[in-house]
Amino acid sequence: MTIQAAIGDLSTLLGQRLTCSKGELAQHGQSETHFPISPPDAVAYPETTEEVASVLKICAEHHCPVVGWGTGTSLEGQAQAFQGGVCVDFARMNKVLEISQEDMHVRVQPGVTRQALNEELRATGLFFPVDPGANASIGGMASTRASGTTAVRYGTMRDNVMALEVVTAKGEVIRTGSAARKSSAGYDLTGLFVGSEGTLGLITELTLRLQGIPEAISSAVCAFPEVDQAVNCVIDTIQMGIPVARIELVDIDSVRAVNVYSGMTLPPKPHLLLEFHGSDTGVAEQAETFGAIAEEHGGSGFDWATKPEDRNALWTMRHNAYHAIIASRPGCRAVVTDVCVPISRLAEAVETCRADLKAHDVNGPILGHVGDGNFHAILMFDPDDADEKQRVLDASRRLVDLALSLGGTSTGEHGIGIGKLGYMSREHGPAWSVMGAIKTALDPDNIMNPGKLVPPRN
Amino acid sequence: MTIQAAIGDLSTLLGQRLTCSKGELAQHGQSETHFPISPPDAVAYPETTEEVASVLKICAEHHCPVVGWGTGTSLEGQAQAFQGGVCVDFARMNKVLEISQEDMHVRVQPGVTRQALNEELRATGLFFPVDPGANASIGGMASTRASGTTAVRYGTMRDNVMALEVVTAKGEVIRTGSAARKSSAGYDLTGLFVGSEGTLGLITELTLRLQGIPEAISSAVCAFPEVDQAVNCVIDTIQMGIPVARIELVDIDSVRAVNVYSGMTLPPKPHLLLEFHGSDTGVAEQAETFGAIAEEHGGSGFDWATKPEDRNALWTMRHNAYHAIIASRPGCRAVVTDVCVPISRLAEAVETCRADLKAHDVNGPILGHVGDGNFHAILMFDPDDADEKQRVLDASRRLVDLALSLGGTSTGEHGIGIGKLGYMSREHGPAWSVMGAIKTALDPDNIMNPGKLVPPRN
Numbered sequence: 023m024t025i026q027a028a029i030g031d032l033s034t035l036l037g038q039r040l041t042c043s044k045g046e047l048a049q050h051g052q053s054e055t056h057f058p059i060s061p062p063d064a065v066a067y068p069e070t071t072e073e074v075a076s077v078l079k080i081c082a083e084h085h086c087p088v089v090g091w092g093t094g095t096s097l098e099g100q101a102q103a104f105q106g107g108v109c110v111d112f113a114r115m116n117k118v119l120e121i122s123q124e125d126m127h128v129r130v131q132p133g134v135t136r137q138a139l140n141e142e143l144r145a146t147g148l149f150f151p152v153d154p155g156a157n158a159s160i161g162g163m164a165s166t167r168a169s170g171t172t173a174v175r176y177g178t179m180r181d182n183v184m185a186l187e188v189v190t191a192k193g194e195v196i197r198t199g200s201a202a203r204k205s206s207a208g209y210d211l212t213g214l215f216v217g218s219e220g221t222l223g224l225i226t227e228l229t230l231r232l233q234g235i236p237e238a239i240s241s242a243v244c245a246f247p248e249v250d251q252a253v254n255c256v257i258d259t260i261q262m263g264i265p266v267a268r269i270e271l272v273d274i275d276s277v278r279a280v281n282v283y284s285g286m287t288l289p290p291k292p293h294l295l296l297e298f299h300g301s302d303t304g305v306a307e308q309a310e311t312f313g314a315i316a317e318e319h320g321g322s323g324f325d326w327a328t329k330p331e332d333r334n335a336l337w338t339m340r341h342n343a344y345h346a347i348i349a350s351r352p353g354c355r356a357v358v359t360d361v362c363v364p365i366s367r368l369a370e371a372v373e374t375c376r377a378d379l380k381a382h383d384v385n386g387p388i389l390g391h392v393g394d395g396n397f398h399a400i401l402m403f404d405p406d407d408a409d410e411k412q413r414v415l416d417a418s419r420r421l422v423d424l425a426l427s428l429g430g431t432s433t434g435e436h437g438i439g440i441g442k443l444g445y446m447s448r449e450h451g452p453a454w455s456v457m458g459a460i461k462t463a464l465d466p467d468n469i470m471n472p473g474k475l476v477p478p479r480n
Numbered sequence: 481m482t483i484q485a486a487i488g489d490l491s492t493l494l495g496q497r498l499t500c501s502k503g504e505l506a507q508h509g510q511s512e513t514h515f516p517i518s519p520p521d522a523v524a525y526p527e528t529t530e531e532v533a534s535v536l537k538i539c540a541e542h543h544c545p546v547v548g549w550g551t552g553t554s555l556e557g558q559a560q561a562f563q564g565g566v567c568v569d570f571a572r573m574n575k576v577l578e579i580s581q582e583d584m585h586v587r588v589q590p591g592v593t594r595q596a597l598n599e600e601l602r603a604t605g606l607f608f609p610v611d612p613g614a615n616a617s618i619g620g621m622a623s624t625r626a627s628g629t630t631a632v633r634y635g636t637m638r639d640n641v642m643a644l645e646v647v648t649a650k651g652e653v654i655r656t657g658s659a660a661r662k663s664s665a666g667y668d669l670t671g672l673f674v675g676s677e678g679t680l681g682l683i684t685e686l687t688l689r690l691q692g693i694p695e696a697i698s699s700a701v702c703a704f705p706e707v708d709q710a711v712n713c714v715i716d717t718i719q720m721g722i723p724v725a726r727i728e729l730v731d732i733d734s735v736r737a738v739n740v741y742s743g744m745t746l747p748p749k750p751h752l753l754l755e756f757h758g759s760d761t762g763v764a765e766q767a768e769t770f771g772a773i774a775e776e777h778g779g780s781g782f783d784w785a786t787k788p789e790d791r792n793a794l795w796t797m798r799h800n801a802y803h804a805i806i807a808s809r810p811g812c813r814a815v816v817t818d819v820c821v822p823i824s825r826l827a828e829a830v831e832t833c834r835a836d837l838k839a840h841d842v843n844g845p846i847l848g849h850v851g852d853g854n855f856h857a858i859l860m861f862d863p864d865d866a867d868e869k870q871r872v873l874d875a876s877r878r879l880v881d882l883a884l885s886l887g888g889t890s891t892g893e894h895g896i897g898i899g900k901l902g903y904m905s906r907e908h909g910p911a912w913s914v915m916g917a918i919k920t921a922l923d924p925d926n927i928m929n930p931g932k933l934v935p936p937r938n
Binding site for chain 1: 580581582583584585605624625626627631635636638639648652653654655656658659660661662663664665666667668669671672674675676691692694695715718719720721723758759761762765818820821822823824852853854883887888889890891892893894895896900903904907908909910911912914915917918920921922933934
């Protein structure tokens with residue numbers, strides 16, 4: 023058995039840091055979503071790049087599948103070992119290696135989490151802005167090209183990873199990009215590995231852009247009669263050049279759920295939640311200009327706050343919105359959709375989605391990173407009700423069809439894994455085969471996270 | 481002869497739009513820099529994507545080299561047909577196809593120039609911000625991953641191309657990316673083709689992000705005693721979060737040249753030239769905050785202006801600086817360096833470069849996109865003086881060595897072509913072979929701009 027032979031060699035290499043204990047395997051076979059538990063055959067805990075290279079050389083020799091693991095918070099089964107093999111857990115490679123205040127960048131190992139990184143940065147006056155909600159590992163965030171609430175201002179992982187160290191499928195260590203802010207020196211390999219979900223290699227180090235902690239931060243909430251008025255308000259806000267740091271849509275069903283869960287008293291209407299970053303006068307100017315635009319679009323109850331406790335309450339509520347929605351129906355599980363459309367089509371997409379869910383008796387409150395045109399419907403189902411689960415999966419598929427027909431994408435930030443593999447051909451057409459050709463060139467034996475993202479090998 | 485067979489078939493396809501006239505071939509064999517004239521065997525003027533696909537199918541069948549051509553302003557020989565073959569000139573594919581004001585994006589053909597695009601956008605209140613100086617074609621700018629003076633605020637072509645239509649080496653038409661602002665749907669093929677210099681396929685359509693024309697624009701100049709004070713002023717400016725739209729360094733030799741050429745009266749000191757974009761109060765606040773920072777770093781003569789004629793005079797002077805420098809020594813040619821380093825190492829890089837040029841009797845004024853850590857030394861030589869030309873090429877090589885030793889890159893924005901091919905192995909190590917593997921996978925017969933960017937085929 024090739025996997026067992028690899029495990030033997032890995033055990034010699036790593037000793038106690040290669041485990042086949044049932045508990046560890048089960049833990050690394052789970053995800054936060056609806057896929058079946060799929061434990062790997064072993065879990066490796068490397069401590070250095072050289073060890074990762076040795077792990078991959080052993081796996082290459084034995085044609086043993088390899089799946090990277092950060093915190094296990096991916097939503098499309100990216101970190102699950104559906105073909106067995108070795109899970110490489112980066113828990114012991116979680117250091118901040120170097121902070122450059124003058125260059126406003128940081129070099130980290132992949133296992134450090136977003137929150138741990140920002141804790142270490144606190145004294146520098148700098149922060150890492152990408153915030154997907156979950157306290158994910160930086161390596162995992164890069165691998166799924168994560169983003170979240172702040173992407174409207176600071177971009178996604180695509181925009182915030184400057185350079186990588188990667189171990190290839192052959193066990194070779196390469197460096198992509200540099201510490202310079204830009205380069206035209208050949209193919210953008212950094213951009214290729216970001217979002218590749220561990221199918222081309224394992225990331226062992228990242229250089230990230232940082233931002234200065236703004237002098238002033240204010241947050242705001244505003245209610246709207248209908249979703250399309252909220253969306254049109256967002257379009258005008260962005261066209262006016264107001265550099266909103268966050269601008270989030272919470273639909274009426276989500277408002278009801280967060281009111282119950284977080285003890286809020288928002289009126290039962292679609293809301294925008296905002297954050298402004300800048301100087302004291304800049305933040306005031308942004309908030310006031312936004313307030314005037316919101317009023318033109320029927321906004322009401324506009325209120326902005328600069329007190330940290332008020333802001334924290336607001337964004338804690340937003341971050342807990344998923345749990346609030348799940349808690350609104352005890353015992354349920356959920357499929358979380360992730361379509362992203364051009365912002366001009368966002369109101370249409372949200373309203374069509376809501377009507378479709380209602381017509382098919384699917385329960386799905388909506389949360390949206392509305393400045394990017396990205397929104398999530400939390401499609402709940404009773405795990406013991408096969409018919410409801412099927413209705414949810416069908417609704418999810420129709421929503422992707424809708425997004426593609428509007429010029430959008432099946433996934434704004436959650437990635438492909440196996441959950442969205444079925445949409446890749448439709449979304450990319452012959453370009454999906456180009457992805458497959460790159461995969462074959464860089465991982466000819468198909469050991470890197472096999473069965474995910476690219477077309478199945480013949 | 482395979483190239484002649486391809487030309488026969490292309491002539492049948494394109495009629496008069498396939499030419500072998502000596503004048504046209506010579507024109508498409510030139511570049512603005514020091515490489516020898518290398519005419520292609522024919523020039524094709526396709527008018528549609530389908531024609532480009534047919535051209536590439538014919539060239540694939542006959543293993544005939546293909547080189548794309550925009551305006552011929554690339555600086556590393558990217559558009560020159562050093563192995564002969566067919567030059568595909570996009571002059572007849574120069575349309576703006578669709579402007580979306582709500583989504584702030586535009587769909588264009590590759591032959592449209594930067595200035596023509598901004599002319600068409602003027603009435604919309606939007607603009608395309610990337611400005612490499614030359615009035616290059618958008619397709620060419622994408623292919624070399626161009627940037628220029630505004631990258632510090634708006635990013636490079638990497639950040640501003642959302643989606644592409646590309647014809648592959650097989651003549652297949654693919655689409656990469658989408659009109660959505662972000663996506664996690666698989667490998668970032670858009671990012672892979674941007675900067676690939678026509679070695680993987682030909683770009684036939686681009687979707688670009690646009691920006692709102694700011695309510696207010698002001699420009700400023702400030703003199704500094706030494707380069708390192710100017711650079712430290714830039715570092716503080718960026719750390720303070722001042723969103724400068726341009727921040728350019730002009731060294732003392734360049735100041736002398738532009739004073740003569742453009743009739744300016746700048747004091748003979750290193751200068752920073754700046755532009756601020758924002759609201760009226762925002763721009764005033766930015767300029768004043770910058771002025772205070774500059775004063776701390778020994779800046780003098782700080783002055784800012786919002787009158788369009790003053791701004792235009794300043795940026796015309798900056799855009800003409802290269803010609804001003806060349807004109808300062810009639811009959812000379814130049815090697816233009818393009819290193820980019822972490823900004824913390826920029827003062828050291830510039831000063832070391834200046835000392836090195838002086839020690840080797842090389843004449844090389846310096847201009848820098850200092851907010852990115854990118855600077856150009858304009859290394860002049862007498863084309864009839866082989867010894868001086870060699871000294872210039874040696875100095876250019878030492879400067880790249882310096883930049884790489886400081887964690888930087890050989891090229892911030894000009895690309896590789898053949899001019900920087902010799903540095904790729906040092907800059908990327910084994911990652912260069914990964915680029916080669918991708919090239920082989922996507923262009924197995926090596927017909928797309930052969931001899932550029934990737935390792936030579938065995």
